[in-house]
Amino acid sequence: MAATEPDVTNRTMRRIAIASGTGTVIEYYDFFIFATAAALVFPKVFFPALGSAAGVVASFATLGVAFVARPLGSVLFGHFGDRLGRKRTLVTTLLIMGLATALVGLMPTAEQIGVIAPILIVILRFMQGLAVGGEWTGATLMAAENAPKAKRGFWSMFGALGGSIGFVLASVTFLIIGETMSDETFHSYGWRIPFIASLLLIAIGLFVRLKIDETPVFKGEVSQRGTSRAPFVEALKSQPREIAFASGVLVMTFAFYYLAVGYLINYGTAVLKLPRTTVLLIGIAAGLMFGLAIVLGAAYSDRVGRKKVILAGNAVAVVWALALFPILDSASAVTFAIGSCVTTLIAGFAYGPVGAFMPELFQTRYRYTATGFNYNVAGVVGGAVPPLVAAAITAAHGGFTFGIFLAVLCLISLGCTLALRETRNAEMSEPVKAPVH
Template identity: 55%
Template sequence: MSTPQPPSKTQMRRLAWASLIGTTIEFYDFLISGTAAALVFNKTFFPALGTASATMLSFATLGVAFVARPLGAILFGHYGDRVGRKKTLVSTLLLMGLSTVAVGLLPTTGQIGVLAPILLVLLRVCQGLAVGGEWAGATLLTAENAPEDKRGTYALFPQLGPSLGFVLASTTFLSTRLMMSSESFAAWGWRIPFLLSIVLIAVGMYMRLNIGETATFRQAVGTQKSSRNPFLEAVTRQPREILLGTGAVSMCFAFYYIGVTYLTSYGTEKLGLSQTFVLAVGIAIGATLAVSTIVGARLSDRIGRRRMMSLGNLFSIVFALLMFPILSVGTTWAYIIGACLSQVGVGLAYGPVGAMLPELFATRYRYTGAGLSYNLAGVLGGAVTPLLAVQLQDSFGGLAIGLYLAGVAAVSLLCALAGAETSKRRFDSATDPVAAPVTPSAEADTILPTR
């Protein structure tokens, strides 16, 4: 059986754009629900409750999506490792798109009663399943095709999805909010970003239907080394890697979702800032995350994944204790500084993750193993943190949130340090990953490889 040829420069560019656009669209769909939860879901779907309880239940709708994410990683990871990355990614994108549009069409509690929040939760579960299966496959499109000494740089493309998705979500909500009154926005304007998703999904589907399978997966299939039960193999053969990978990434989710969901609510309800201002700052938050993610990914090819993730976690430990004292100043500039700097440590640690998690696992169950670690971290960091933040703020104040975030970052730092350095591992075997020296390639300083 001949070894599959690596992708050409044109093919690699198409894979990179497909992974970037796909993850951006999926995170846009996932995050507009977070923005809506912070701004309108408490009044639209939980109108009979007090402000704090309604806000907490709004964030709970986000939490159920996170609980569904590991299930999505197992479900779609099974097919991703069995039938291929491409077909699975088409399925996740379609499921996410239909669920998001359905949220935009969902009647309110005032129209259909308690059925409205129940349907909202079910649709959020569908979104969670989709995004749970999305990340690993999109990352493998680039990571499994990349030159070994530049894997962090190539795996950067899908890592930009959360930051660009948040910029897109904030921009859409801001544009919608500026075009109408507060009453109209609360009544029906919030639906527009959800309905616009149908256009983005069409673009993403076109991109993904016109890409090929990764060379590494084709090689595994060609040598009949694909797994019959990827989940069982991953959890029995590499449980330590799953646990350490989960712990190392948890900080990224905790700080990210504090920045993109909780601070939206905090800025409007606790600090009295306007919705338009908070949404505009959301664009700056996403841009800050994008820049720091690029820096983290590129440097991880030079100094290693573990060292780069440790630096990001150290920054986050320190800034967690400063964030809410800065925000509590209450000025617009204090909010900008506090919100944007909250994402610097996230990006520095998150940039290397696109290469690090796939490098931990064998090809035969890589989709499942990487996706499971990533989405379990989402449950620990992303689902729990916004809910706890509401309770901590009401009971003890913002400093308590900072202490909690510092604790999460400390755990992630310890997990990153306990794990192995993965940047020297090869993807040329379907067996357990083995560390091997990497010879710098001719493309070391380029963004896209040649044959």
């Protein structure tokens, strides 16, 4: 019996895309308000005893904790997503993320409770990382497993696009709050408002996600073959090559994007001495550029293939990595804007096809686990490490040396993408054969 495509109307796909994108808007809004606060506030609020430079390093290390948690979250929530379904798992990740974020907004400072404050922040950040580890994958599979093959790249990009919108929303929120109160008030309690306000967004996200159905591809797999008892182990045994190389595909995208929306915010204010308002406005522009590039990359991948688009983005990234810091170091708002926006443009173009490319690589019975694991391992290598080491490398050896480090990461992504097959014509459900025991 041949595999068949889901019979889904455009109206249904629009509803699924909204549910997918809305959830990730909320998830990544929560994720990025933490990143923004880590750049602007946390060194003074939670790590004052370490001094300015060490406080920044410690603050960005809390970002790294989330990235370490993300692969664990991908295996945990991937297991349940492959056994219990995509929808239930997505609701769970949203609730965990929301509660952890709200508690960050209520956290006493180091001045009030001492060393317990940064410890609790690390724990909450770990919980956020666990939730995000299962979020993007479930949201993406919800669209990819429903979409028609010819437009799967386009429909599958809404989870990624939600991340872009979430970042812009977080930046706008901090900008409004920062501009309507003094620096003293902002550092005292103003920074807490975006975290607590996220509870309203969580309620909206739950309402939207509870309205969608489980994917027909997953329901068909369960009825025909049952579920895998150990999805992660089965994925490693069945598709070790894809597991090995798919993790590298997104290293450049994570490195460029989190550099732009995390470290460069601090670099622009602390090193280049640009006004905070200017840096946040440029960050918003960079986030919008990221979203536009995602749409272009995803749509184009439906015409020429996922692999060609991702390869093009990674190839350009190698050159840009070497040029970025020499451009930034002219210390003007214009060059800072160019550096930030081009960085997110390149990252977004390569990221656009990934929402279809990753799920198309793997079989349904362990797709949630395998896709999420590869996505989040790339997050550790590309998203956590560069911002963590950037300050030390640029201070000791200059920005160009750090650019060489970035270029090496881009080459890793380029090589891993070359090693994988084109997936544009892949079927999302497998032909029915003998039952798997």
